[in-house]
Amino acid sequence: MDLSSEPIRQDVADTAPLTRREIADLLPGVPGWSLEDRRLVARFACKSFCDAVTFLQDVARLSAQESHYPDMSIRRGRTVDVAWYTYAIGGLSRNDFIMAARLSEWLRYRQSGGL
DSSP, X not given: OOGGXXXXXXXXXXXXXXXXXXXXXXXXXXXXXXXXTTEEEEEEEOSSHHHHHHHHHHHHHHHHTXXXXXXXXXXXXXXXXXXXXXXXXXXXXXXXXXXXXXXXXXXXXXXXXXX
């Protein structure tokens, strides 16, 4: 099953963070994402600051659908950093990879003219 098609598990607070091996196995399923400071991170270049703000709002809406939110910031006026991490367990969960895959899929759809 494709990661983006998997359901989000709502109660992860009582689960352990993913192991290094599990992370290594899941990482190929989210091309363009990397590990930085124990977080799943991607950077997205936008055309302008206003486009970066719009993108940030779009990611917030996508995240709100599952109540699983990333850390986000705008750097250099037009680059949006998105970092997934499950604070409730102090590490990465499968939900982080699912949401990264969903965001990547949404971007592919949008770039193909779907939105």
